[in-house]
Amino acid sequence: MATRAWPEGVELRGGDVGDAQRVLTADALAFVATLAREFEGERQALLQQRRARQAAIAAGWRPTSPSPDDPARRDDWRVAPPPADLRDRRVEITGPTDRKMIINALNSGARVFMADFEDANAPTWANMVQGQANLYDAVRRTIRYVAPDGREYRLGETTAVLTVRPRGWHLDEPHVRVDGRPVAGALFDFGLFAFHNAAVLLERGSGPYFYLPKLEGRLEARLWDRVFAFSEQALGLPRGSIRCTVLIEHVLAAFEMEAILYELRERVTGLNLGRWDYIFSFIKTFRHRADLVLPDRRLMTVPATPFLRAASRRLVRACHRRGAHAIGGMSAYIPRRDDPEANERALEQVRADKQWEAAEGYDGAWVAHPGLVPVVQDVFDRALGGPHQLAVVSADEPSDEEMVAIPTGPVTESGVRTNVRLQTLLHRAHLLARLRSRRATAPAGFFSKAITSHDNHAL
Template sequence: MNTTNPNGVDLLGPLEPGYRGILAPHALSFLVGLHRRFDGRRKALLEDRQKRQADYDAGALPDFPAETADIRASDWTVRAAPPDLRDRRVEITGPVDRKMVVNALNSGARCFMADFEDATSPTWTNVIEGQINLREAIRRQIDFTDEKSGKRYRVNSDAATLIVRPRGLHLEERHMVVNGSPISAALFDFGLYLYHNFDALNVRGSGPYFYLPKLESRFEARFWALVFSHAEEILGMERGTIRCTVLIETLPATFELDEILYELRDYCVGLNCGRWDYIFSYIKRLRGHKDRILPDRSQVNMTVPFMRAYSRRVIGICHRRGAHAMGGMSAFIPVKGDEAANALAFEQVRADKVREATDGHDGCWVAHPDLVPIAKAAFDDVMSGPNQIDEKFHVTGSAADLVAPPEGSVTEVGARENIDVAIRYIAGWLAGRGAAPIRNMMEDAATAEIARAQLWQWRVNGVKTDTDVLLDASWIEEAINIAEAEILEDPDYRLSGPDQVTEAANLLRELVLSDEFAEFLTLKAYDRLTDGLQVSMRLTEFD
């Protein structure tokens, strides 16, 4: 039977074998409906972010909205979590490639957060094959054969509960154009996954669960509530079938935690402390405040006062509202071939998870299957039940606490490390890798964002290191040149080819030396991924 694509739709990526099942006309029609109904609202929300940024640049600081004081003061709770989301003591996160999907679902973690956002480079291949992988995983049709051992892996019967993180509202999917406009990447990822899998998930006693990234306000939470409600109505689902956890990874969102939960109260089961993006957001939103410049990123951890205030506020508000308070990601990963370094990495992960469990978090993230038992033990020692939601904690964190800069120093070593890791990560991203092991840490886009944001802020504000080195344009240019040459000569560098290293160094120069601060480096980097993209085909019929 031949069918045609919806009117006005152009697909600018090739249809490889298997892609037609995901990009079927009826699925595209669902996406078109989301686009036409919500894209104008999405763009208006992005404009609101810039208006708020103008206030920050003029000297304002984030504060709790006076107009929503009644929401913060009144008693209400979110809808209770479904059975397979009540115990989330360990969640593993990672990209949506086939090997990761199989290994993560079999890792022993309670949940797997399949990440289309910071851990995935949004090439057409990665995005569509990621959707295929998740569709097959839900139906237990996925397998993976290890090239070295020849061993074949399938998803176990006790697989982790699947949660999907679509891309943020700021990103577009340029390979799908509706009447000449790219579709929102967030709606593209969300819509395809939901459309193809909600029935199959229901059969398994689960549901369509999502992590929502980069939200900055209650209005953005309301946007998603409207999207969920509309999607449920169109697809014939009961209200509240879709469930979500909101990543609190932006500074403005911390001042609207109650409001975000309230807007999503029929859908939201928890908030997560996305620590690395949160640090980036602190730098980005307060970039014009010379009294709030952060020290080396290695000195900014979850124990510094503003990060501690943020995480404890999340815990207190979540438990008051009946929601999970999820801890964040410790980026340490196992170190092969160095027993002492490996033991140190495991101990750092253990200490981080013990702190989270003791503080009152209901679960946490890890980036590697070998870390699941360590994180699980930390929470098992504290939690006698599936979570700690019934344990009420005083809501702490004044407005001043949440923006208080930590003590620390800016060092030349720290600046050079920022340049090195940014080039390495961006080069890997341009080569199609969204999550990358760099110096025994699992890094994603948030790492590079922190690195380039700090370099920009230090340069613009005339910051000197603790040894009186001025981090001006000349110093940064020379340091980038040196780092680029060293990476190109590094025999152990495997993330990309030399062309991507050079392109990454050029992009870092553009980001750090520009007069204007780029909102997201992935927007600039996506220009490189889609450079020269043409209408290579019009989807007209399917077998």
Template structure:
């Protein structure tokens, strides 16, 4: 075996996960699939360059036959038939994993991606927690002596694990001196240690697949699933995957993505921040017509966002796949009843829209919001487990509607600029400290929030946007000044030790990304270099 582990003991019991057999499987995944992944990342860049020249995206003419044909994905296993409420959150620490499993949600999205900083200890502890959860032995005792254990009085949430996106590397496992691929490390360790255990429990190895940009990337995942199932002697089709449609090119290939994964596909999910972030990234050279208004003002009811979600529901149900709604990021505050009441009201309105549109379920970021989401979907579903029977033949979405950014009807303001810089620094600071799920201003934020925040600032500088509330033009000088002011606010809030260790490096990173002439595709790539 040529795979090298730079730190074999990041957490207690790491040896139970980093076994020779598991590492051999991870290495075999890299031998077989790393080359294809590299080519697909190059294809992303080529397609983005083409879009920069043409200023548009469209549905692929070469796959029209797939879009027009009648076919369906495999019927969902019993454990995934009812997904009306999905709890999201990291798989480490163990306390958060236990709370998610005990939350009353139908599904727990165990996140190794945007809500988790990929410290080596987090990566290994997450797999360990998921393995223990599959065994029914996951438990935790706090320093104060409070014990956390898996409930036995009601069903636990079904686990659907989200590995890292294709772009992320893993520097603690090396092959030929090079970083391994984060997605293959996450999937490989998780599948090897939990797949058979989950099947024995009446479930299976189920996954959320993030950040994909084409059906060819879905094809690669399908090939990985086929190989993995053969490797452990498991029937084909045991693995199931739900794809996050959180990039603008993927929105034009929903049918094709499901088709490539059809023996393993479970559904598609509609994101928000990552989707908007992707629009900025893809059309960053397209001029002022693609400048988004303040992100907080862009509702899912904006016509271009509605086109995206309506197309997703129609595509999924036509193919027998589940349409999953996006994150309700607002969170309650048990010490502030007014904040909690507002959170419940916002979540209820958001989930009512989704349920009425035909979504089969949706995400929440806090256990207290599970009953709110469940109540909404219960009222629409009645005795049904899902809405697969609700077809949407009246929906017809064009490329122009998906790209009608001006339909957002908002403004660029200094208040929005300040918020973006504050949140980008605040989130990144906590991320590099080792925590990927961060509560900021009563919202549960993950990396997607920081991505769109810093991307909007970069876009506004490039287009010299005029701020509607102050009349000032967004320049590098203005952004530098406001960044210093917002960083100063954070310094006063967090204290000198935390500021020096995490917030100052985060501010320098965000400043560099926003002020650069060149656009960096992912904030988490340079931020990973700042993680201990």
């Protein structure tokens, strides 16, 4: 790749992997560079605001909702109506951007597929580049995969609606530099996908749809809106054709859910509550607060966790009040064939969780495996009796005090040991993902020694 001519000021530090040559074209990289030059300063300012806000919280400041006279609190606005193919979101499936996963997810029977460049993806250079190539082929319906056993995978006649989750504002793409600085992972992921696919999607009757992760407030949503508007003009797209759903994964964002909808009102179609990331954000944000220490994790279910229940109620109310879909949490269970009884017990837990969400007012929910699609679809079909329940608007808005109310319960030695074991497993998985791309050049025994060393460090 070093021998190719790149746009002025653009430097690529990744290898010539996969389908890089047809994805990392000069024009596509020039568009990414334009986004970086236009918005990097604002991104850095917002990241500095995150740090300042965290320091204020450590000093005793508590987040509050926007004041009653804030424009976002007025009754005279609603978000733009959803495009036709996003009016029914009863089941959404998520997964990384490898070829087989994309085909299976699009063929799963789910209403929407979120192709994930973020949490479900190890951000190696090969994964990020090949993932873009895979989506390029999926948009054009030419994607195919041949397994080692000879089985061939292709798209069916009817597929889920494609959405794409780029990385959050806090992450860089270290393999691409613009004017000497790493480009934002968010702008790299969004920019490449929009440049190659936005016009094609619109021609096919859909559109460039995105899931926005890890926002911490309305100003970060406003930046995304500016990126979208700029990109529509630069790429010759109709105004408002780029649409998005926002993940509420951070406790500070939850205080500004209506304001986030307001900032993106021409383009946003819904909010999604990411439960486990949300709990983590609560722990991280209030880590200096002795009065907000959480009990053992086994007690942290939605009904038993006041702050999570409050965020859930506030999300559904904000969405339906403003005409946006409320999307529920992830069912991450992987169906088992070896133990039918255990499998059915787990599926009953999934059903109960989704029945609770439907009763709370959600319009759909996430699954991580195609085997869960019919289970969750059946729950929402029975509960909703239609494509959504946007007309159901609760009069109950949880207070700011409820948004930080913690569950009662003990902190035990057993609970702490469970946390350590789980954290070690997560560190191990992260290390494996980072080392996998180096397997070809690693010396004998390198992986086992590295993992043992990493486990000892984590413990």
